[in-house]
Amino acid sequence: MTLALALALVLPCGPQAQDPLPQDPPAADQARIEHDLRALVGFGTRHVLSAVDEKGRGTGAARDWLEARFRECVGQSGGRLVVERQTGAVAVRRQGMPPETTVVNVIATLPGTTDAERVYVIGGHYDSRNGNGADGERDAPGANDDGSGTCVALECCRLLCARKFAATIVFVAYDGEEQGLLGSAVHAKALAEKGAVVDGMLGNDIVGNTLGMDGERRRDYLRVFSYAPTGNDTSGRSLARALSWTARRMDGFAVRLVFRGDRYGRGGDHRSFFEAGFPSVRCTEPREDFSRQHQDVVMKEGKPYGDVIEYVDFAYIAKVATLNSMTVAELAGAPRAPELVRVEGARDAYDTFVDVGEVRDASAYEFVWRTTTAPDWEGAQLVAAKDLEFKGRNQTARHVLKNVCIDEVVVGVRSVAKDGSRSRVTAAPEPDATVFRAAAARGR
């Protein structure tokens, strides 16, 4: 299918599979991930208070190892990948912990070619803990929480570093997540201060266990959590839907969208980005085993506890890494998401008029819709930019969705690059927004 087609094309969608994009990166390497995870677990503990200068044990040795692995990608990137440590002294409000500690993130940045200030982040936290959150001495292998997510970030760096993208991609191993999302807060704040436009942060935390506590194994889907303080179409939720859209190009793997920011009583590094005003999601396995999280490595009444490597499913982590890399490759290769999308219903037919503001470097625009109760986009029409007439002060163009009744659907638009890469969707404002504003103005 070519974008040069003059007519708007109606694409089949819904939950069915989509064809791969030619620019999709290769699948993640399961054996490499296993090797990485065994090395991380081999440091015994990666607790933020563990040894910083001991050979082969503790957080210091772990971050040296991570930094060395990221540095191995520099050559492959033609010298473009920038690997650095980000250090921050931060306040800690945790029982048994000192009031202040130093966190060290390991960061690899692949600069964008034409829109470098737009940034995508793939992160996992390399720090770990056992049953006592303040214990930096005893073992805390952190195989799944969050050696698995750290391996995803590292593997994605390997899969993408040799290629060029319009936007910047940042791969991060975060420190201090277990002590209050400390490392990610330092990173999100630094990005905000330098004016980065973070268009998506993918937090991978606990992405390696597939055997549920009830004995049922599920390795065919990933849960993606996203914050939405207003409505169901925030930028974070749009990012979550970008992941589920990408998963349609994978065999036997899907995204289950969870329409809340995180699990009850839990947090993750994506929250630091949400709090800084950036779209973010949390990726987590479907079948968490709570007897392996934040536990000492012990046997209790014949049952093993602790976050040890024996229960990690490397093939599953590889799928998560593949999904992360495919999604970010597409978003970073696409133009920016449209800033302006407005809708209006026809007066004499069940048609919807969609106005979209012009986006730099967009070769086409994809108009999408879903019924208001559907979790994800159900219909899509691709229209070449040359077939739209951009005019007026805001350089907007109008497209008509025939036989789409505005009152029953949510409508959005994504911009499309020459190679077919699609941005996140920008949804049109809900009609209720004006009612809510009026009510708020009346103090209700």
Ligand SMILES: [Zn+2]
């Ligand atoms: Zn975690």
